[in-house]
Amino acid sequence: MLKKAFTIALFFFGSVLTGYGQSKPVNESAANDDSKIIQFYPNPATTVINFDFQHDYNNSYSLLVFNFMGKKVFETKNALSRTSLYLESFYRGIYIFQLRDKNGAILESGKFQVIK
Numbered sequence: 691m692l693k694k695a696f697t698i699a700l701f702f703f704g705s706v707l708t709g710y711g712q713s714k715p716v717n718e719s720a721a722n723d724d725s726k727i728i729q730f731y732p733n734p735a736t737t738v739i740n741f742d743f744q745h746d747y748n749n750s751y752s753l754l755v756f757n758f759m760g761k762k763v764f765e766t767k768n769a770l771s772r773t774s775l776y777l778e779s780f781y782r783g784i785y786i787f788q789l790r791d792k793n794g795a796i797l798e799s800g801k802f803q804v805i806k
Contacts, residue, residue, distance in 0.1 A: 727798050728753075728789050734803035741773045741787070750792040758784045780804045 729742045741753060753773055755764035763785070764775060782804055789798040 728800075730787065730800065730802055734805045735777060736805055737777055739775050739777065739802055739804075741769070741775070743769075743771045747771050748791070751797070752790045752792075754788045754790065756786045756788070757781075758786070777804050777806075782806050 726744055727746050729744055731740055731742075733739070749768050749770075751769045752765065752767045753769045754762060755775065757763050763780065766773060769789075784801055784803055786801050787799060788796050790796055
């Protein structure tokens, strides 16, 4: 009985570890996807991150930024075609952005890293 429990635990623990170790290869065409509405740079960022609309710009869009805990840390309604977000009040970590239309539907989202 103990051997069977050990085998099951080892299988479970091993599958959890191998799941974290796997990564997908970077697809070059996905990194330069022309279907993106917004481009953001630099990533990782230290003092400022810029959001530029690539096409389909509409001044009724809202740009929201959330910390990794889900707390909204920035929002701008009627986003400009280029929005710069200064990061002096941001902590080091991962942040999520969402581009939303006037009805609140998410058009695009992504993540960026702040390093200080």
